[in-house]
Amino acid sequence: MGVRERFPETSWTLLSRARQQCDEGSRARxxxxxxxxxxxxxxLLVLVQxxxxxxxxxxxxxxxxxxxxxxxxxxxxEKGAFRNYLQQALRNLATDYHRRNRKEAVxxxxxxxxxxxxxxxxxxGFPAAEAAFHHAWVKVTLAExxxxxxxxxxxxxxxVHLGLFEARYLGEAEMAPTWDELGARYGMDQKAARxxxxxxxxxxxxxxxxxxxxxxxxxxxxxxxRPQVRExxxxxxxxxxxxxxxx
Amino acid sequence: MxxxxxxxxxxxxxxxxxxxxxxxxxxxxxxxDWLLEIxxxxxxxxxxxxxxxxxxxxxGELLRAVCSPDTPVEVLVSIKSAAKRLAAAAxxxxxxxxxxxxYHLSIASALGxxxxxxxxxxxxxxxxxxxxxxxxxxxxxxxxxxxxAIAGAPSVKP
Numbered sequence: 004m005g006v007r008e009r010f011p012e013t014s015w016t017l018l019s020r021a022r023q024q025c026d027e028g029s030r031a032r033x034x035x036x037x038x039x040x041x042x043x044x045x046x047l048l049v050l051v052q053x054x055x056x057x058x059x060x061x062x063x064x065x066x067x068x069x070x071x072x073x074x075x076x077x078x079x080x081e082k083g084a085f086r087n088y089l090q091q092a093l094r095n096l097a098t099d100y101h102r103r104n105r106k107e108a109v110x111x112x113x114x115x116x117x118x119x120x121x122x123x124x125x126x127x128g129f130p131a132a133e134a135a136f137h138h139a140w141v142k143v144t145l146a147e148x149x150x151x152x153x154x155x156x157x158x159x160x161x162x163v164h165l166g167l168f169e170a171r172y173l174g175e176a177e178m179a180p181t182w183d184e185l186g187a188r189y190g191m192d193q194k195a196a197r198x199x200x201x202x203x204x205x206x207x208x209x210x211x212x213x214x215x216x217x218x219x220x221x222x223x224x225x226x227x228x229r230p231q232v233r234e235x236x237x238x239x240x241x242x243x244x245x246x247x248x249x250x
Numbered sequence: 251m252x253x254x255x256x257x258x259x260x261x262x263x264x265x266x267x268x269x270x271x272x273x274x275x276x277x278x279x280x281x282x283d284w285l286l287e288i289x290x291x292x293x294x295x296x297x298x299x300x301x302x303x304x305x306x307x308x309x310g311e312l313l314r315a316v317c318s319p320d321t322p323v324e325v326l327v328s329i330k331s332a333a334k335r336l337a338a339a340a341x342x343x344x345x346x347x348x349x350x351x352x353y354h355l356s357i358a359s360a361l362g363x364x365x366x367x368x369x370x371x372x373x374x375x376x377x378x379x380x381x382x383x384x385x386x387x388x389x390x391x392x393x394x395x396x397x398x399a400i401a402g403a404p405s406v407k408p
Contacts, residue, residue: 041256138264138267141267141271142256142259142260142262142267143256145255145259145267145270145271146255146256146258146259147255148274149255149258149259150255153255155388158390159385159393161385172266172269172270173258173259173261173262173266173270175261202385202386204273205283205286205287205386205388206386206388207273208273208274208287209287209290209388210388211271211273211274212274212290213290215274229300231342231344234276238275238276241271241272241274241275242275244271245268245271245275248264248267248268248271249264250263250264250265250268
């Protein structure tokens with residue numbers, strides 16, 4: 004697999020296809036649900052604190068997305084990043100859910116019952132739910148990139164390179180192993196170990212940046228945007244993904 | 251997306267996720283090997299088109315030419331010369347890298363598809379770089395050209 008092959012379409016393009024009421028639209032809605040299920044589920048799980056309920060709500064969320072006049076039709080790329088749109092849609096779903104279960108909600112949060120009604124409340128769990136959503140979004144994005152990196156490395160017979168990269172960046176130990184330690188595992192010096200891992204880092208960087216470019220590109224936008232501008236926008240997206248993450 | 255990767259990331263700390271994300275950032279003050287990192291064909295096409303604007307040449311056409319086994323050697327020679335001029339005139343590292351990679355692709359294409367050395371430099375002197383490019387470029391088509399060049403090199407008369 005090369006870096007330019009079979010990259011997922013942009014979220015906005017997928018969304019646009021998912022609006023179509025035909026077989027292609029149906030497939031796009033399935034792709035859409037598959038791509039975003041995990042962040043959506045994690046968000047809802049934090050709010051409702053019940054796995055089964057969270058699954059039901061996630062299902063409802065994706066059904067509502069594709070319903071006539073539903074969320075899909077109200078999405079506009081010019082209003083900002085897709086994940087922000089998705090988060091807002093989730094907040095709306097959660098608010099509706101609490102409204103439907105007003106009695107339970109009043110019992111759970113009596114202090115907010117008179118603060119303008121459940122239409123306008125900021126549910127206390129939102130910040131934590133948004134953090135969970137963001138964390139899952141980052142993980143899904145990285146997992147997609149790593150899957151592609153793995154395929155590329157295997158195709159190039161770079162299993163050792165990949166092994167070094169994974170041991171250095173994905174190990175479960177609290178402290179990452181040193182290059183000396185990693186080299187020793189494969190019978191090479193630290194410089195050779197580092198160089199091989201750096202090859203995978205370059206694959207990873209290219210692939211992830213390409214994915215992020217797809218994510219932030221607006222359909223019908225300026226395709227001929229100067230590379231420097233595009234690259235700066237990708238760096239900005241990386242900063243936006245990095246900043247809410249906690250160590 | 252693989253569930254294996256997801257579950258592997260489930261074990262990662264926030265620090266590790268941040269480190270992975272930061273690897274993709276150009277904000278990091280790490281030295282970049284532009285020649286290896288220009289392997290995104292779309293970006294390379296755009297950079298070359300931008301550099302060739304004055305002569306109305308498209309980057310896509312140039313890349314298609316160097317990647318095709320049917321491109322005559324004379325055309326590869328002219329692309330090599332053009333790439334050399336573009337590299338000299340480049341005003342950014344990424345532009346320089348795009349032109350330099352085009353230069354090497356034209357030489358590698360002549361070596362791989364026509365078993366001819368169109369460079370004044372000895373083939374053996376280029377093989378180490380071409381091995382690196384074959385292994386490291388993320389674009390399959392570009393990497394394949396360098397692999398063919400390495401395979402064809404022993405048959406080239408000095």
